[in-house]
Amino acid sequence: MTIPGILGILLFTAVAVAIAKPVGLYLYAVFNDGRTWLDPVMRPLEKRIYRWTGVNPSQEMRWTQYFLAILAFNLVGFVVLYIFLRIQAGLPFNPQHLKDVGPHLSFNTAISFMTNTNWQAYGGEFTMSYVSQTMLVVQQVLSPITGLAMVVAFIRGFSRKSGSNLGNFWVDLVRAVLWIMLPVSLISTLVLVAMGTPQNWLPYVSAHTLQGPTQSIAQGPVASMTAPMQFGDNGGGYFNMNAGQPYEAASAASLLFQSLLGVSIPVGLTYYFGKAVKDTRQGWIILGAMVLMFLGGTLVTYHAEAAGNPLLHRLGLKGPNMEGKEVRFGPALSSLFETLTTAVSWGSTAAANDSLMPIGGLVPLFNMMSGEVIIGAWGVGLLGMLAFAILAVFLAGLMVGRTPEYLGKKIQSFEVKMAVLAMIVPTFVILGFTAWAVSSKGGQAGIYNPGPHGLSEVLYAYSSGVGNNGSAFGGLSAALPFYTWTVGLAMLFGRFAMYIPALAIAGSVSQKKTVPPSAGTFPTNTWLFGVLLIGTVVIVGALVFFPALALGPLAEHFALWAGHVFGGGS
Amino acid sequence: MIRHLWTGTRMLLIMIGLVLVYQAVATGLAQVLLPYQANGSLIRRNGVVVGAGPIGQAFTAKKFFWSRPSAASYNAAASAASNYGPTNPALLKEVKGNLAAFLKANPGVRPSQVPIDMVTSSDSGLDPDITVASALIQVPRVAAANGLSASSVRALVVSQEVGRWLGMYGLPHVNVLRLNLALMKLAQHSGS
Numbered sequence: 001m002t003i004p005g006i007l008g009i010l011l012f013t014a015v016a017v018a019i020a021k022p023v024g025l026y027l028y029a030v031f032n033d034g035r036t037w038l039d040p041v042m043r044p045l046e047k048r049i050y051r052w053t054g055v056n057p058s059q060e061m062r063w064t065q066y067f068l069a070i071l072a073f074n075l076v077g078f079v080v081l082y083i084f085l086r087i088q089a090g091l092p093f094n095p096q097h098l099k100d101v102g103p104h105l106s107f108n109t110a111i112s113f114m115t116n117t118n119w120q121a122y123g124g125e126f127t128m129s130y131v132s133q134t135m136l137v138v139q140q141v142l143s144p145i146t147g148l149a150m151v152v153a154f155i156r157g158f159s160r161k162s163g164s165n166l167g168n169f170w171v172d173l174v175r176a177v178l179w180i181m182l183p184v185s186l187i188s189t190l191v192l193v194a195m196g197t198p199q200n201w202l203p204y205v206s207a208h209t210l211q212g213p214t215q216s217i218a219q220g221p222v223a224s225m226t227a228p229m230q231f232g233d234n235g236g237g238y239f240n241m242n243a244g245q246p247y248e249a250a251s252a253a254s255l256l257f258q259s260l261l262g263v264s265i266p267v268g269l270t271y272y273f274g275k276a277v278k279d280t281r282q283g284w285i286i287l288g289a290m291v292l293m294f295l296g297g298t299l300v301t302y303h304a305e306a307a308g309n310p311l312l313h314r315l316g317l318k319g320p321n322m323e324g325k326e327v328r329f330g331p332a333l334s335s336l337f338e339t340l341t342t343a344v345s346w347g348s349t350a351a352a353n354d355s356l357m358p359i360g361g362l363v364p365l366f367n368m369m370s371g372e373v374i375i376g377a378w379g380v381g382l383l384g385m386l387a388f389a390i391l392a393v394f395l396a397g398l399m400v401g402r403t404p405e406y407l408g409k410k411i412q413s414f415e416v417k418m419a420v421l422a423m424i425v426p427t428f429v430i431l432g433f434t435a436w437a438v439s440s441k442g443g444q445a446g447i448y449n450p451g452p453h454g455l456s457e458v459l460y461a462y463s464s465g466v467g468n469n470g471s472a473f474g475g476l477s478a479a480l481p482f483y484t485w486t487v488g489l490a491m492l493f494g495r496f497a498m499y500i501p502a503l504a505i506a507g508s509v510s511q512k513k514t515v516p517p518s519a520g521t522f523p524t525n526t527w528l529f530g531v532l533l534i535g536t537v538v539i540v541g542a543l544v545f546f547p548a549l550a551l552g553p554l555a556e557h558f559a560l561w562a563g564h565v566f567g568g569g570s
Numbered sequence: 571m572i573r574h575l576w577t578g579t580r581m582l583l584i585m586i587g588l589v590l591v592y593q594a595v596a597t598g599l600a601q602v603l604l605p606y607q608a609n610g611s612l613i614r615r616n617g618v619v620v621g622a623g624p625i626g627q628a629f630t631a632k633k634f635f636w637s638r639p640s641a642a643s644y645n646a647a648a649s650a651a652s653n654y655g656p657t658n659p660a661l662l663k664e665v666k667g668n669l670a671a672f673l674k675a676n677p678g679v680r681p682s683q684v685p686i687d688m689v690t691s692s693d694s695g696l697d698p699d700i701t702v703a704s705a706l707i708q709v710p711r712v713a714a715a716n717g718l719s720a721s722s723v724r725a726l727v728v729s730q731e732v733g734r735w736l737g738m739y740g741l742p743h744v745n746v747l748r749l750n751l752a753l754m755k756l757a758q759h760s761g762s
Contacts, residue, residue: 004734004737004738004739005738007738008736008738008739011736011738049581049584052580052584053577053580053581053584054577054580055577055581068571068574069574069577069578071571071574072571072574072575072577072578073574073578073581073582075575075578076575076578076579076582077578077582080582080586096647123648123649123650125647125648125649126647126648134589134590134593135586137589137593138582138585138586138589141585141588141589141592142582142585170577170581173581174581177585177588182588182592185592185596186592186595186596186599189596189599189600190596190599190600190603190604193600193603193604193607193608194604194607195607196607196611196623196624197607198607198608198609198610198611199596199597199600199601199607199608200597200600200601200608200609200610201597202609204647205610205612205619205622206619207612207619207620207621207622207627207646208618208619208620209620209621209627209628210620210621210627210629210634210747210750210751210754211627211628211629211630211631211634213628215621215625215627215644215645215646216645216646216647217610217612217621217622217625217646217647218646218647219609219610221593221596221597223596223600223608224592224593224596224597224600227596239649239694240648240649240650241649241650241651241693241694241695241696244649244651244692244693244694245649245694245696246624246625246626246694246696246697246698247610247622247624247625250611250624251735251740252734252735252739252740253735253739255739256735256739308686309656309661311656311657311661311662312661312662312665312686312690315662315665315666315669315681316680316681316682316684317665317669317681317682317684317686317689318682318686319685319686320686321656321690322686322687322690323652323654323656323661323665323690323691324651324652324653324654324690324691324692324693325690325692325693326692326693326694326697326699327638327687327692327697327699327700327701327740327741327743328697328698328699328732328740328741328743329739329740329741330739330740330741332738332739333739333740349693350693351693352651352652352653352693354651354653354654354655355651355652355653355654355655355656355661356656357656358656358657448653449653449654449655449657449658450658450659451655451657451658452657453655453656453657453658456655473653474651474653475653475654475655556655556656556657559657560656560657564657565657565658565659565662566657566658566659567658567659
């Protein structure tokens with residue numbers, strides 16, 4: 001570890017915390033009819049969209065209606081994207097004459113982008129035409145907003161004094177697109193282009209290299225995809241190697257800009273939450289717990305990567321682990337980005353996760369297994385964290401023998417059952433599918449690296465799918481039908497096993513009267529609660545995976561430092 | 571549910587329209603304001619496109635500064651990493667091979683002097699950069715192959731150095747394509 005490296009990680013974290021309040025205030029204005037500087041342009045457009053779609057913006061929805069609207073919108077989005085992928089060869093804007101995407105891969109990809117996972121069992125520059133990339137962008141614009149709308153509705157459930165309505169999904173969707181997603185994406189596109197990302201619709205360039213052979217250089221509307229991809233914490237890159245491909249992130253500055261984009265809405269939401277429940281300390285404590293866990297994870301990853309590979313050191317070499325890393329990023333920034341990619345759940349990568357050191361790969365795995373709540377993607381991160389908060393007050397209530405309350409609402413058996421459900425289903429899906437994959441021929445056929453690292457690859461794939469993350473240990477043959485289907489299902493389970501219980505909790509507490517705090521209330525705006533929350537995430541959320549982690553990355557770590565390799569003797 | 575599906579379909583059509591407008595405006599603005607970057611930051615030499623600034627290409631000849639090993643063979647239409655795990659014997663084999671080739675081309679260099687980025691493959695397979703240390707260690711070979719003095723080539727490397735961003739982010743590096751272009755220029759001027 002170097003001092004510039006550590007300082008860089010700390011500075012990024014400080015900036016991420018500093019933008020929480022301004023972003024949160026803007027979000028609050030957008031979702032609570034406040035005034036913003038975009039109103040003169042967007043208000044008339046907004047009204048027109050409601051007229052075209054027949055939406056009555058003043059009609060509020062109960063939680064079941066809100067969920068059905070989300071479900072319907074996701075279903076339509078999935079079908080349309082699937083069709084476009086299947087027929088891309090017959091459509092224009094396909095200068096490389098790429099073939100139709102096959103049925104397995106189209107299913108997997110359509111689910112993947114609809115659920116904000118952006119798991120990619122393909123390489124963009126040799127699979128997707130420009131039309132297909134644009135249709136992927138449509139879901140990159142829309143799928144994070146589904147998560148955002150969820151948490152906005154959830155917070156309404158807690159912040160409203162009474163009543164059973166959670167707002168109108170279509171209104172939340174339209175406002176998020178017009179006021180947040182599209183304007184920020186447009187400005188970010190230009191920033192990215194200025195930093196070296198292409199934005200054109202040209203055929204691939206053929207360059208005559210200095211040594212003689214020609215080099216085909218992929219082109220396309222890269223910046224306009226990268227902007228919403230990173231801002232919306234989607235993660236599905238234009239290119240196979242995502243942010244590692246130099247066109248997507250041409251410099252350390254570009255990668256940091258993209259990181260800040262990705263982290264902005266999730267940190268802003270914690271402030272939004274505090275403001276909505278009229279106690280901003282509630283939001284700061286949640287953000288504090290998230291940032292502490294994130295910072296801890298980043299430093300552990302960086303330490304492992306900076307220490308390097310002892311097997312290579314035996315050859316006389318020195319230095320950090322640079323296999324699968326780019327020089328312009330180096331070990332520190334790569335470690336920061338790879339921790340962020342599973343903490344904030346954006347899933348794009350700037351280094352090869354499969355080539356991380358065992359402990360360097362364990363941290364991203366842990367971030368996903370604990371439910372992607374360590375900051376987390378748009379809405380779903382905070383949503384998961386609030387489910388943990390409900391469990392934390394419940395556990396605290398058990399210790400002192402009182403009925404727990406959170407934000408003035410009594411937490412009773414229904415809420416706790418739902419919160420537990422949101423945690424148990426993903427656990428079963430990850431461990432169940434992993435067990436199936438490593439014990440079946442179809443699953444084993446896709447494993448690339450031998451030994452415990454192979455188990456890590458499979459564990460990572462299902463954790464990524466369930467957590468709607470999208471990053472991968474890239475060696476796994478994700479395009480095999482076994483994995484396209486099982487990871488596809490994992491993504492669906494992960495998404496809806498979170499949505500349904502969360503909205504059910506919101507619907508239930510919205511009907512409860514707010515009770516004033518009493519002497520027996522456990523205050524949730526203190527650091528004591530922050531610590532309890534971290535403990536709950538680590539113990540309840542991730543400890544169940546400890547045996548699997550022991551067989552994968554931990555076993556590999558100890559074997560590595562004892563000088564073992566796997567699958568080739570010596 | 572049927573009503574929601576109908577609303578959702580109309581909403582999706584409008585959203586697709588909005589994304590198309592966004593794509594068109596983004597492309598238009600980028601092409602007008604930043605045409606060089608928007609079209610791939612291509613580098614021309616005597617009118618011929620020889621590569622793109624951000625995209626690495628293979629350099630294996632003695633007279634050039636070498637790029638990093640690439641799992642994609644520097645195919646810029648199919649980026650790829652090796653994806654070798656740290657305990658995979660294939661990783662050791664690959665690094666041993668890279669190290670042997672580097673030592674052979676740079677006589678007098680000991681393994682402990684070889685910067686690790688020169689023997690490991692990058693994430694994209696298109697890494698345009700090498701660390702400054704990796705460029706400096708190649709100076710004696712490159713200078714001799716081009717009939718230049720080591721000090722002038724070393725000065726060239728130093729002049730091309732890109733430091734850490736804000737003093738904190740990334741490794742100090744040089745862009746190999748730009749460095750080699752500058753080298754060719756230098757050799758031309760001092761040669762013939």
